[in-house]
Amino acid sequence: AQKITQTQPGMxxxxxxxxxxxxxxxxxxxxxGLFWYKQPSSGEMIFLIYQGSYDQQNATEGRYSLxxxxxxxxANLVISASQLGDSAMYFCAMRESIDFGxxxxxxxxxxxxxxxx
Amino acid sequence: GAVVSQHPSWxxxxxxxxxxxxCRSLDFQATTMxxxxxxxxQSLMLMATSNEGSKATxxxxxxxxxxxxxxxxxxxxxxxxxxxxxxxxxxxxxxxTGGYEQYFGPGTRLTVT
Numbered sequence: 001a002q003k004i005t006q007t008q009p010g011m012x013x014x015x016x017x018x019x020x021x022x023x024x025x026x027x028x029x030x031x032x033g034l035f036w037y038k039q040p041s042s043g044e045m046i047f048l049i050y051q052g053s054y055d056q057q058n059a060t061e062g063r064y065s066l067x068x069x070x071x072x073x074x075a076n077l078v079i080s081a082s083q084l085g086d087s088a089m090y091f092c093a094m095r096e097s098i099d100f101g102x103x104x105x106x107x108x109x110x111x112x113x114x115x116x117x
Numbered sequence: 118g119a120v121v122s123q124h125p126s127w128x129x130x131x132x133x134x135x136x137x138x139x140c141r142s143l144d145f146q147a148t149t150m151x152x153x154x155x156x157x158x159q160s161l162m163l164m165a166t167s168n169e170g171s172k173a174t175x176x177x178x179x180x181x182x183x184x185x186x187x188x189x190x191x192x193x194x195x196x197x198x199x200x201x202x203x204x205x206x207x208x209x210x211x212x213x214t215g216g217y218e219q220y221f222g223p224g225t226r227l228t229v230t
Contacts, residue, residue, distance in 0.1 A: 037221075043208055045161075045221040091160065103214050104151065107160045 003027065004094050006108035013082050014116050020067070021077040021111050023092030033095040034075040035105065036066065040088040048090075051075055079113075087115045121147070121213045123222030130201055130229055138196045138225045140211035145220070147213030150194035152186060155208040155224075167194055191215070201229045 005024045013019040025034065032053045038046040051059045051066045059066040067076040079086055092108040124139045140150060149168050153161040165181075167173035167188035175181045185197040194213070198205055210224040 043155075043210070043224040043226065045210065045212075045224075047221075103149065103219065104163060104166065105161075105212070106163075109160050 003096075003106045004092055004108035006092055006111050008111045009109070010112045010114070012114050012116055015084060016081055018078060018080045019082050019086075019113065021079075021090050021092075021113065022074070023076055023108060024072070024074045025092075025094050026073060027094065027096050029096045031096075034066070034068070035093040035095070036064070036075075036077045037091045037093060038086075038088045039091060039110075045091075049077065082115050084115050084117060087113060089113075120144070121211060121220045121222040123211060123225055125225060126223060127226040128228070130227070132202055132229055133200055135197055135199045136201055136227060138198075138209055138211075138227075140194045140196075140213065140222045142192050142213045142215070142220070145213075145218050146191035146215045147194070148191060148216075149214045150186075150188050151212040151214070152184075152194075152196050153210045153212065155210065157208075161210065164196075198227065201227070203229045205229050 003026050034051045036048040049059050049061045049064045049066050051068045058068050063080045065078045089110045089112050091110045093105040095103050095105050120143050122141045130136050151166050152164045154164050155161045163176050164179045165173045165175045165186050167186045169188050169191050173186035188194040206229045208224050208226050211222040
């Protein structure tokens with residue numbers, strides 16, 4: 001079974017609109033972390049936002065927020081007021097252990113977001 | 118802030134030759150380095166995990182004799198692709214972790230002709 005599932009291979013969104021990128025995960029580990037990364041065409045992985053499994057509130061970072069629904073095992077990324085520069089590949093990733101030295105990240109297949117002017 | 122640098126950013130080599138990719142952590146000590154490979158339009162796939170001073174742990178299906186990883190210090194890890202073939206052409210990216218810090222390198226695009 002896939003540990004991280006991103007069901008939207010591609011999305012087209014009008015500039016200035018909000019966009020939600022879906023991510024569901026599967027783990028039996030009570031301690032885990034969820035990440036979202038942006039990968040532009042240059043290839044670099046840009047960290048956007050992090051949610052820990054024990055965090056009581058949904059994470060927010062500027063225009064990015066994470067809609068964390070633990071019971072549903074979903075961690076959707078919401079980008080408010082999208083900009084042309086948001087066009088990129090977006091990856092959801094999970095870290096299943098917080099033990100130092102064992103912080104593997106498992107990545108979803110990604111969603112290619114295109115912002116339309 | 119701390120970053121991980123990666124060198125070279127891109128390389129073209131002939132089939133049968135070896136290529137070394139370096140990842141250096143700046144302003145933090147990377148006790149663990151993860152090496153990923155990303156084929157075009159695909160996700161990042163973990164190749165191996167290396168802890169400073171120890172032998173690397175390879176993921177299933179990754180040939181340890183072909184992808185040599187050295188992590189001799191807390192600031193430098195290297196991946197050597199030996200006897201490269203066109204199917205090794207890919208984007209290679211490292212990720213260093215130390216304590217609560219973790220940073221990706223900018224990646225190396227390898228093309229084998």
